Amino acid sequence: MFWNIYRKYILRSVRSKDMIGWTLLFPILLSTLFYFTLQSVEEDMTFHSIPTAVVKDQPMEAEVYLVQMLEEVSAGDEAMLDIFWVSEEKEADALLETGEVQGYISVEKNEPRLFVKENGIYQTILKNLLDRYIQIKDTIVTIAKKDPVTALKLSGMTAGINGETFDFEEEFIRDLNLTGRKPSATVTYYYALLAMICLYGGFHGLVVVENLQANLSPQGARNTLSPGSRWKLFCASYLGAVTVQFVCVAVSFFYMLLVLKVSFGTSIGAALGTILAGSMTGIAFGSVIALPSKWKGGLKSGVLVGISMLCCFFAGLMVDGISYAVEQNMPVLAMVNPAARIADAFYCLYYYDGYASYFKNIGILLGMTAVFGGICVMATRRVQYESI
Amino acid sequence: MRVFSACMKIMKRRKLTMMVYFIVFAVLLLSMMFTGDSSMYGDFTAKKPKYTLINRDGSSAAADGLALVLEEMGTFVELEDSKEAMMDAGFYGAVDCIFVIPKGYGECLREGKDAALEMWQWPSSTTGYYLRSAAEQYLSLMRMYQTTGKMSEEETAEAAVASMERKTEVTVRKYMDGAAVGENIRLFQRFLPYILLLECISGVGIVFTVFRKTEIRMRNLCSPVKPTVFAMGKLLYALVVGIGVWILLHLMGGAATINDIQELDFRVLLLYLGNSLAVLAVAISVALLCSAFISNENVLHFATNIVALAMSFLSGVFVPLEMMGEGILKVSKLIPIYWYEQNEGRISSMTGFQWENLKPVYEGILIQAGFAAALFCIYLVVNKYQQQAEESFGTVKTEIEQ
The missing domain is CATH 3.40.1710.10 (abc type-2 transporter like domain)
Known part of the structure; x- marks a missing residue:
């Protein structure tokens, strides 16, 4: 009987072309979209030139090195700044007001000043650039008091006096690789997407439990009459659902791995293990939501989708760095979020050389599955219907 | 009004489901506001x-x-x-x-x-x-x-x-009365289109999938109601849902950012409202168009996510437009939410209310309205085809046959 129900569940799912089609199409479409959007973000991470106005009046022209530095950073195809040279502060102010520039630079009392109208990345970059200039200038002035020759040599950094220049490109900091792989922020989007698909396995969970409840479906009425024990019926359908869900998610996984070249670490077997554990948790989670017999199908789907979306948001599906913020501020919430655990298990395979953290995440997922499954078995056993 | 009344009846029967959707998506918006990437707007x-x-x-x-x-x-x-x-x-x-x-x-x-x-x-x-x-x-x-x-x-x-220890002196210029737009208001405005799309597609789709049921569809096809009248009835319902959601989300957002709003120039607030109304029109048109193809509730969930996430990702809701490459930006311009996000940036850094300041904002709103009208026209054509085409019976099976 067990394998008969298991086989029938798989057949039933395969015949439901809508569900199978969307379960496959959903991650493939979205991961392709992620691929094109995130690839362009990674390629263009050097950012676009920042439109900046510079007031080239008398005090500015007196600051020869500042002008030279600004000319250098605004030259070439990959210029940091897109400079609008203006002769009066009024003009620069008008450009700032109309939003044509992110800020403008002028010189007062031999010091550059930055004018902006809001805070943001561009404004911070402009400030850092000027800070750097001021600090180097201060250093050269300090050195000049003790050693004018060296100061002259240093100040020739852009003019190249006597060919002796200070190497400002010297590498002072090297990247430290804690693992063999470079940390990546973009892979987490794909991992969170796989987590979402695993949780959407909850739709199978709804069907599994509805098929056991006589007041919710004709199959439920038939199954209630059968002599089979309720937990066996549940386990057979549940296993069938896990099989279907695992195959669907695995297809998406291989698409990401082979077509989009998303890195999942070196162990494909462990990654498939994550998919299996995630699918089991998702289906068990859906089964729990299906338990209240007075809730209609639409309401259950709504609750399932809603909770899954919230879990996936906190796992980093929409905004990069959210899972990191939740982990820091609400560690318990992060711990019980199945989507975060699935995404983290994938990231552990990518990030760590060992498997300790990976198994910790898988353990939590299996623990959740056991709790959800236990609730389902306890809630559906020995239920009798006075009337349907 | 018959179609509209039928929609409202179905909605009442599914009020619990709709409430769940609203609460979850509202919580999602609040979470995005308070945990979003604030470094985009703040001084890190x-x-x-x-x-x-x-x-x-x-x-x-x-x-x-x-x-x-x-x-x-x-x-x-x-x-x-x-x-x-x-x-x-x-x-x-x-x-x-x-x-x-x-x-x-x-x-x-x-x-x-x-x-x-x-x-x-x-x-x-x-x-x-x-x-x-x-x-x-x-x-x-x-x-x-x-x-x-x-x-x-x-x-x-x-x-x-x-x-x-030597630092540059920075002056933040202020060009008009009222405080600068707060970080949370900007995050609310930035993520609003995603939530509106989710709410509208779900709220509209959950009712319209009922009309896609074989027996109800067959019954409707033999009724003496013109396809346009049907479409208008559905549009009216979609408007009620959309505007309702829009009001509730803004009340919620307003309550969450009350201190920032009190200091804001009311003209900036009006521009924000105009911009979000334009994107609401887009969301309603997208919801109507999606509902023409969605046959059941499970498919609705997948479609809602695909449409909302895809449009939002490409338009700078989640990944800022400044970070996107030229190639992807060309595609983004074909999506109405791109123009909403552009407007959001313009309004947030508004320095005056002269014609040259307002013109690009109005243009952005008109482009969104144009997209909404175009999508609605496509919906009307699809709706008419589905109501009239003989092919639509080809795959129809009665419940007994199934």
Whole structure:
């Protein structure tokens, strides 16, 4: 009987072309979209030139090195700044007001000043650039008091006096690789997407439990009459659902791995293990939501989708760095979020050389599955219907 | 009005489901507002990143100076000097970055040889980048002082720390009355289209899938109601849902950002409302068009997510437009939400209400309205075809046949 129900569940799912089609199409479409959007973000991470106005009046022209530095950073195809040279502060102010520039630079009392109208990345970059200039200038002035020759040599950094220049490109900091792989922020989007698909396995969970409840479906009425024990019926359908869900998610996984070249670490077997554990948790989670017999199908789907979306948001599906913020501020919430655990298990395979953290995440997922499954078995056993 | 009344009846029967959708998506919007990427709008230099400095070279003036510079900019977190401890701290976000002073570093520095610190930082962490550039600048200044050959290590470190304290004077210009737009208001405005799309497609789709049921569809097809009248009835329902959701979300957003709103120029507020009404029109048109193809509730969930996530990702809701490449931006311009996000940026940095300031905002709103009208026209055509085409019966099976 067990394998008969298991086989029938798989057949039933395969015949439901809508569900199978969307379960496959959903991650493939979205991961392709992620691929094109995130690839362009990674390629263009050097950012676009920042439109900046510079007031080239008398005090500015007196600051020869500042002008030279600004000319250098605004030259070439990959210029940091897109400079609008203006002769009066009024003009620069008008450009700032109309939003044509992110800020403008002028010189007062031999010091550059930055004018902006809001805070943001561009404004911070402009400030850092000027800070750097001021600090180097201060250093050269300090050195000049003790050693004018060296100061002259240093100040020739852009003019190249006597060919002796200070190497400002010297590498002072090297990247430290804690693992063999470079940390990546973009892979987490794909991992969170796989987590979402695993949780959407909850739709199978709804069907599994509805098929056991006589007041919710004709199959439920038939199954209630059968002599089979309720937990066996549940386990057979549940296993069938896990099989279907695992195959669907695995297809998406291989698409990401082979077509989009998303890195999942070196162990494909462990990654498939994550998919299996995630699918089991998702289906068990859906089964729990299906338990209240007075809730209609639409309401259950709504609750399932809603909770899954919230879990996936906190796992980093929409905004990069959210899972990191939740982990820091609400560690318990992060711990019980199945989507975060699935995404983290994938990231552990990518990030760590060992498997300790990976198994910790898988353990939590299996623990959740056991709790959800236990609730389902306890809630559906020995239920009798006075009337349907 | 018959179609509209039928929609309202179905909605009443599904009010619990719709309430669940609304509550979940509203919570999602609030979460996005309060945990979103605020570094896009805020001054990240004001935040104190967490860092660890591991010194394997023993005490030296250079290391002490570096510790002093980092301490001023971030919060020090003590960590054991082991690979596992560093990996765990990085993975669980206990630190934003880790600096390691390798053995022999001080000697190399004194002898003028190549010496480099080692550093790990969380990917794409702006705060990590901020500390990194500060450390680089400090070491660069130290090297400059060192070239004199007349200063001891202690003196060079001390002088470099002193130079690092020099900062640029920044003036934030204010061009009109009212406070600058608050970070939370901007995040609310930025994520609003995604939530409106989710709410509208779900709220409209959940009712219209009922009309797609075979027997109800067959019954409707033989009724003497024109396809346009049907479409208008559905449009009216979609408008009621859309406007209802729009009002509730704005009340919620308003309550969450009440302090910022009180200080805001009311004309900026009006522009925000106009912009979000335009994107609401887009969301309603998209919802109507989707409902023409969605046959059951399970498919509705997948379709809702695909449409909302895809449109939002491509339009700069989640990944800022400034970071997108030229190629993808060309595609983004074909999506109405791109114009909404552009307008959001313009309104937030509005400096006046002259025609030259307002013109691009009005243009953005008109483009969105144009997209909404075009999508609605496509919906009317699809709706008419579905109501009239003989082909639509081809795949229809009655419940008995099924």
